[in-house]
Amino acid sequence: MSDAAKKPLLEVRNLRTVIDTAHGTFPAVDEVSFVLERGAVLGVVGESGSGKSMLALSLLRLLPGKGRIESGEALLDGRNLRALSEREMRGVRGRRIGMIFQEPLTSFDPLYTIGDQIAESVRKHLGLKPRQAREKAVELLSTVGIPRPDLACDEYPFQFSGGMRQRAMIAMALAPDPELLIADEPTTALDVTIQAQILELLAKLQRERGIAVLFISHNLGVIAEIADEVMVMYGGQVMERSEVVRLFDAPAHPYTQSLLEARPALDRAPSRLRAIPGQVPSLESRPAGCPFHPRCGRAMDICSRARPSRSFLGSGQEVACWLQGAGNAFQTHARASGAGGES
Amino acid sequence: MALIDTKPTAAPKRRRYFATLLRHPLALAAHAVLALAVATAVLASVYPADPLKQNLMSSLMPPSLKVDSLPGSQAALPAFMGTDALGRDLMARILLAIRISLAVSSLAVFIATAVGVFLGLVAGYVGGVLDSVIMRIVDALLSLPFVVLAIAVVAAIGPGLVNVALVLGLTGWVTFAKLVRGEVLRIKQYSFIEAAHATGCSGKRILFRHILPQTVGIILVNATLTMGQMIISEATLSFLGLGVPPPTPSLGGILSDAQQTFFAAWWIVVFPGLVLMAIILAINIAGDFLRDYFDPAEEGAL
Numbered sequence: 001m002s003d004a005a006k007k008p009l010l011e012v013r014n015l016r017t018v019i020d021t022a023h024g025t026f027p028a029v030d031e032v033s034f035v036l037e038r039g040a041v042l043g044v045v046g047e048s049g050s051g052k053s054m055l056a057l058s059l060l061r062l063l064p065g066k067g068r069i070e071s072g073e074a075l076l077d078g079r080n081l082r083a084l085s086e087r088e089m090r091g092v093r094g095r096r097i098g099m100i101f102q103e104p105l106t107s108f109d110p111l112y113t114i115g116d117q118i119a120e121s122v123r124k125h126l127g128l129k130p131r132q133a134r135e136k137a138v139e140l141l142s143t144v145g146i147p148r149p150d151l152a153c154d155e156y157p158f159q160f161s162g163g164m165r166q167r168a169m170i171a172m173a174l175a176p177d178p179e180l181l182i183a184d185e186p187t188t189a190l191d192v193t194i195q196a197q198i199l200e201l202l203a204k205l206q207r208e209r210g211i212a213v214l215f216i217s218h219n220l221g222v223i224a225e226i227a228d229e230v231m232v233m234y235g236g237q238v239m240e241r242s243e244v245v246r247l248f249d250a251p252a253h254p255y256t257q258s259l260l261e262a263r264p265a266l267d268r269a270p271s272r273l274r275a276i277p278g279q280v281p282s283l284e285s286r287p288a289g290c291p292f293h294p295r296c297g298r299a300m301d302i303c304s305r306a307r308p309s310r311s312f313l314g315s316g317q318e319v320a321c322w323l324q325g326a327g328n329a330f331q332t333h334a335r336a337s338g339a340g341g342e343s
Numbered sequence: 344m345a346l347i348d349t350k351p352t353a354a355p356k357r358r359r360y361f362a363t364l365l366r367h368p369l370a371l372a373a374h375a376v377l378a379l380a381v382a383t384a385v386l387a388s389v390y391p392a393d394p395l396k397q398n399l400m401s402s403l404m405p406p407s408l409k410v411d412s413l414p415g416s417q418a419a420l421p422a423f424m425g426t427d428a429l430g431r432d433l434m435a436r437i438l439l440a441i442r443i444s445l446a447v448s449s450l451a452v453f454i455a456t457a458v459g460v461f462l463g464l465v466a467g468y469v470g471g472v473l474d475s476v477i478m479r480i481v482d483a484l485l486s487l488p489f490v491v492l493a494i495a496v497v498a499a500i501g502p503g504l505v506n507v508a509l510v511l512g513l514t515g516w517v518t519f520a521k522l523v524r525g526e527v528l529r530i531k532q533y534s535f536i537e538a539a540h541a542t543g544c545s546g547k548r549i550l551f552r553h554i555l556p557q558t559v560g561i562i563l564v565n566a567t568l569t570m571g572q573m574i575i576s577e578a579t580l581s582f583l584g585l586g587v588p589p590p591t592p593s594l595g596g597i598l599s600d601a602q603q604t605f606f607a608a609w610w611i612v613v614f615p616g617l618v619l620m621a622i623i624l625a626i627n628i629a630g631d632f633l634r635d636y637f638d639p640a641e642e643g644a645l
Contacts, residue, residue, distance in 0.1 A: 060540075060541055062537065062540050062541060065470070090543040090544075090545060091543065092543070093540065093541055093542060093543040094541060094542035094543035095543060098541075098542075099538070099541040099542075101534050101537065101538055101541075102534075103534050106533055106534045106535055107534045107535050107537075107538040108535050108538070109535045109539070109553050110535075111556050111557065120542075120544075121542040121543070124542075124543060124544075125543065169538075172538075172542070173542075176542075
């Protein structure tokens with residue numbers, strides 16, 4: 001395929017983010033590659049510590065102190081985010097890539113009104129005057145379904161309930177009209193009914209505005225609701241990437257399969273949930289080879305020795321597992337394989 | 344869909360402060376003493392007796408309520424607090440001394456706050472080598488006894504009102520720097536700071552618009568408590584002859600002069616001592632009240 005034809009909104013190639021600790025350097029995001037088209041929703045699932053949040057922070061280049069992007073690239077509209085200056089990057093954050101955080105309770109500065117905080121971002125990125133910015137803030141608050149937005153605008157975060165704060169957070173992220181929205185566990189801190197409302201709101205805004213969303217969650221059910229495509233991460237690596245229905249119908253990776261088996265289901269007789277044995281390895285104790293092999297029921301000899309390459313199963317499904325890659329078992333790993341290689 | 348119909352109304356912060364104060368008689372008294380001290384400082388020169396005029400004829404006169412007890416004074420006033428060894432009216436001197444002491448210590452606290460807060464913010468936010476350098480300077484200053492340091496600096500730049508304030512300020516900033524740095528390290532972890540980064544805020548903007556306002560409470564409290572220390576330190580320096588040069592009266596200076604005549608004239612020790620004690624005590628009580636007021640954990644207690 002030709003590179004110049006139509007650039008995807010976001011293309012990540014072999015992104016590797018490492019964390020320097022006292023005991024050495026460890027990868028938090030390990031050779032992750034994916035493509036996110038305009039207006040599409042990519043769900044990223046994984047347990048705690050699977051590197052999904054680090055992936056999001058890497059894209060915004062907001063890694064905490066000891067983290068750094070070691071190699072690979074992230075192209076936004078063909079422009080490599082890694083090559084931008086810090087100043088240019090500030091123009092990307094918020095303006096082109098909006099972000100919604102997990103904790104709506106602490107994601108607002110308690111000392112400014114909600115309206116001020118939305119207006120701040122609009123004024124900075126769109127150069128609006130204070131009055132226009134306020135009008136825009138009121139309009140956005142009404143868009144996200146906050147009652148009496150003109151009054152709510154002058155209220156402080158503590159006067160908002162959790163669900164309202166998350167709505168306001170969405171309003172703030174959408175304020176400068178970004179093309180890409182990164183939602184890092186946006187519904188995790190909310191109770192279930194509010195979760196459903198927020199998801200519905202996100203899905204609606206996503207459709208109306210045609211924004212691409214990178215939706216991070218550890219909740220497969222939430223992902224199933226909103227995502228077009230799902231990327232399953234484990235130990236900083238992509239285990240499987242697939243169209244959402246296919247992932248649930250025909251999971252190819254043993255890890256995805258065990259994740260799906262670990263869900264409670266309504267169509268099965270109630271029984272004990274099947275847990276995945278073992279624990280997610282800590283950053284510093286990741287095994288060699290496939291990171292999942294110590295917990296995998298179908299692990300083979302090779303799994304502990306070499307990292308499986310990405311195999312493409314057709315209809316866009318991609319999996320990193322030796323079971324699938326039997327044919328290319330002795331090829332070089334994914335690390336060496338070309339980026340953006342799916343047809 | 345009315346998600347909320349009853350909204351909590353935030354009472355104006357200022358009104359809540361006074362309301363809380365009214366429920367704490369001790370803190371209220373402290374505030375009253377401080378208000379009195381400030382009023383005295385401002386109005387000191389209204390008092391008709393001359394604090395500098397010497398009259399050896401009326402040396403070491405005890406406190407008296409008789410109108411002609413202060414010979415030579417144009418104003419027909421009794422020497423309420425007696426006179427000192429040089430026959431100066433002690434009441435007039437103490438009133439002026441309150442002004443001098445408050446002025447010097449306010450200036451000192453201002454310098455200490457400005458320097459300490461700025462360095463603390465930078466150290467905490469930037470971190471790394473800069474943080475280490477600033478905090479090692481803080482440690483070095485903390486390890487030196489204040490008086491030794493002050494003697495060295497005053498010896499170098501000479502005594503004087505502003506110089507004393509400078510010495511006090513430039514040794515007093517360390518606690519501010521340490522406190523503010525700690526706060527910054529804590530606040531930096533909050534996700535609203537991360538959120539501010541994610542909306543494209545610059546580091547400077549985050550530091551001054553989002554982090555600094557969070558530290559105002561602790562800065563205010565420390566400034567109040569430091570104020571008390573500064574008054575004592577100023578008195579110490581003046582007592583040692585390194586402070587405000589005579590004949591300008593300062594509380595410490597008057598006490599210093601008093602030691603030669605202590606057994607003959609108790610009033611020269613007692614009155615400035617009482618004033619000093621009252622002000623310091625009031626400042627500390629007010630500071631404690633402020634700290635409790637700003638401490639979120641104490642919110643229910645107040």
